[in-house]
Amino acid sequence: MAFLPDIHSIVKRNISLTEMGVRSSLRLTLTMAKMTPYAIRWGIKRKLPPAHEVRELFEALGATYIKFGQFIASSPSIFPKEYVEEFEQLLDQTTPIAFRTIKKIISEDLKQPINRVFSHIDQQPLASASIAQVHAAILVTGESVVVKVQKPGVQAIITADLNTVYVLVRVLEFMLPNTDRDALAGIVSEMYQAMIDECDFIKEAEHIKVFRNFLESLSINTVVAPKVYDRASGLHVLTMERFYGCALTDKSASEKSQGDPTKALFEALNVWFASLINCEVFHADLHSGNMMLFEDGRVGFIDFGMVGRVSxxxxxxxxxxxxxxxxxxxxxxxxxxxxxxxxxxxxxxxxxxxxxxxxxxxxxxxxxxxxxxxxxxxxxxxxxxxxxxxxxxxxxxxxxxxxxxxxxxxxxxxxxxxxxxxxxxxxxxxxxxxxxxx
Incomplete structure (x- = not known):
C-alpha cells in the first residue's frame, strides 16, 4: 500500500526496528480493542458510520487519529460535510504536557544541557496541539525566540499506527463494498503524508528557509518569515525568531503600528501571490493569527507547518x-x-x-x-x-x-x-x- 512507511523513512526518524515492532504490537492490540465494538456496530448497519461516533473513536485512539481527524476537518473537498463539521472539534488546543518533560526533550534532542542553549524558557506554553507545544524563550546569545517541542513518542506512535490503518481501510471497504479502493488508499496516503509532514520539524525548518530565500531573491522586505536557529533545533525541537506584533486584521492594529494595515495587507497579498509561482511552497494557512503586523508596518508570516505546492x-x-x-x-x-x-x-x-x-x-x-x-x-x-x-x-x-x-x-x-x-x-x-x- 502506498501509505506504508519504507525502511529509509523509519531510519531517518531515528526509530529502531525493535522499537517499531514492540510499539506496533502494543498499538495494534490497543487499537483493535477500542475499534472492534465500533466496527461490529457499523458493520451490522452496513452504511457510513455516524460522524460523531468516528470522532469519538479517533479521540480515544490518540495523536495519530486526532491528526487524521484534523486532516478531515481541513479537507472539505474530500469528505462529507457532516464529517468535516464534526471533526472541527479536534482542532481545539490540547492539554499541555509538563514543563519538566519539555526540558528533558530539549536537552536530549540538542544533546547538551538546556542552560547552554537557553538562558530562559517560559514554563507556560504559548500554544499546545496534538503533536507539539510552543514556548517563548531567550537564547544564551540574547535573541528572543519561540521553541516548538514535539511531544514524546509522537513519531513512533504514528509509525506504529500505520500498521492498523491498513486494517481500518479494509474494514471501511467491507462496510462500503462499492468504494473505489484505489481512491480510498489514495486518501489515506494523502492523510498520512500531511500528518507526517506536520511533525517533521526538519522539513518545516526547510520550508521556512525556502520561503526566506524566495523573499531575498526578489528583494522583498515588506513581508518576513522567522529565522531558524539551527544550533537550537533538532529532530524534535524547532527554535525560531520570535515576532512581536498584532494580528493584521486587529481592529486596533492602526493604533499599535506606525504602518498602514490596509497597505500592509495588499503587500502581503502580492507576496503570497508571487510565492504561488516563484517559490517551491506557499503558506497554506494564513488565517489572521498567522499574519502579524509589526510596528514598522511589515508583515510577518508565521507557522509553516501547513504548506502547499501548486501547479x-x-x-x-x-x-x-x-x-x-x-x-x-x-x-x-x-x-x-x-x-x-x-x-x-x-x-x-x-x-x-x-x-x-x-x-x-x-x-x-x-x-x-x-x-x-x-x-x-x-x-x-x-x-x-x-x-x-x-x-x-x-x-x-x-x-x-x-x-x-x-x-x-x-x-x-x-x-x-x-x-x-x-x-x-x-x-x-x-x-x-x-x-x-x-
Missing amino acids: PETWQAVFSLFKGLNEQDYALVADAMLAVGMTRKNIDKQQLSRDIEYVFLSMNTLDNEDLMANDGLNVSPAVNDVINTLAEVARNHGICFPRSFTLLLKQFLYFDRYIQILDPDANLFDDERINLNF
Missing part, C-alpha cells in the same frame, strides 16, 4: 473561479472547477453553473466577525461552510478536487474578507494595488 494550472483555476464569482459569471466558475477537478463522468455544465450560483449567493451571509473568529488553531466554520457546500456540489456532479485546490480556495476566501474588513470599497480582482505580474 500553474491549479493556480489559474482558483483565480478564474474567484474572478467568475466577482463578475457573477458562474459558467466561468464551472469551467474553473472542471479544469482542476478530476471526474469520471460527463458533466451537465449548465446545471453545475446553476448549482454554483446557489452556493455562492450564500457567501453574502458570511459575517466578518464569524470569519475572523479564529484563535490561531481553529478554522472559521463560516469559511468551511462555503467550501463544504461547494465541495458537495462538486461531488454531486462527480468532480473530485485535489487538496491543493481546497487550500488555495480557503486562502482566497480569507484574503477576500480581510480586504472587506480593512478596505470595504476595494475589490480583490480589479484593485490597482494588486500585482499579478510575476
Whole structure:
C-alpha cells in the first residue's frame, strides 16, 4: 500500500526496528480493542458510520487519529460535510504536557544541557496541539525566540499506527463494498503524508528557509518569515525568531503600528501571490493569527507547518473561479472547477453553473466577525461552510478536487474578507494595488 512507511523513512526518524515492532504490537492490540465494538456496530448497519461516533473513536485512539481527524476537518473537498463539521472539534488546543518533560526533550534532542542553549524558557506554553507545544524563550546569545517541542513518542506512535490503518481501510471497504479502493488508499496516503509532514520539524525548518530565500531573491522586505536557529533545533525541537506584533486584521492594529494595515495587507497579498509561482511552497494557512503586523508596518508570516505546492494550472483555476464569482459569471466558475477537478463522468455544465450560483449567493451571509473568529488553531466554520457546500456540489456532479485546490480556495476566501474588513470599497480582482505580474 502506498501509505506504508519504507525502511529509509523509519531510519531517518531515528526509530529502531525493535522499537517499531514492540510499539506496533502494543498499538495494534490497543487499537483493535477500542475499534472492534465500533466496527461490529457499523458493520451490522452496513452504511457510513455516524460522524460523531468516528470522532469519538479517533479521540480515544490518540495523536495519530486526532491528526487524521484534523486532516478531515481541513479537507472539505474530500469528505462529507457532516464529517468535516464534526471533526472541527479536534482542532481545539490540547492539554499541555509538563514543563519538566519539555526540558528533558530539549536537552536530549540538542544533546547538551538546556542552560547552554537557553538562558530562559517560559514554563507556560504559548500554544499546545496534538503533536507539539510552543514556548517563548531567550537564547544564551540574547535573541528572543519561540521553541516548538514535539511531544514524546509522537513519531513512533504514528509509525506504529500505520500498521492498523491498513486494517481500518479494509474494514471501511467491507462496510462500503462499492468504494473505489484505489481512491480510498489514495486518501489515506494523502492523510498520512500531511500528518507526517506536520511533525517533521526538519522539513518545516526547510520550508521556512525556502520561503526566506524566495523573499531575498526578489528583494522583498515588506513581508518576513522567522529565522531558524539551527544550533537550537533538532529532530524534535524547532527554535525560531520570535515576532512581536498584532494580528493584521486587529481592529486596533492602526493604533499599535506606525504602518498602514490596509497597505500592509495588499503587500502581503502580492507576496503570497508571487510565492504561488516563484517559490517551491506557499503558506497554506494564513488565517489572521498567522499574519502579524509589526510596528514598522511589515508583515510577518508565521507557522509553516501547513504548506502547499501548486501547479500553474491549479493556480489559474482558483483565480478564474474567484474572478467568475466577482463578475457573477458562474459558467466561468464551472469551467474553473472542471479544469482542476478530476471526474469520471460527463458533466451537465449548465446545471453545475446553476448549482454554483446557489452556493455562492450564500457567501453574502458570511459575517466578518464569524470569519475572523479564529484563535490561531481553529478554522472559521463560516469559511468551511462555503467550501463544504461547494465541495458537495462538486461531488454531486462527480468532480473530485485535489487538496491543493481546497487550500488555495480557503486562502482566497480569507484574503477576500480581510480586504472587506480593512478596505470595504476595494475589490480583490480589479484593485490597482494588486500585482499579478510575476
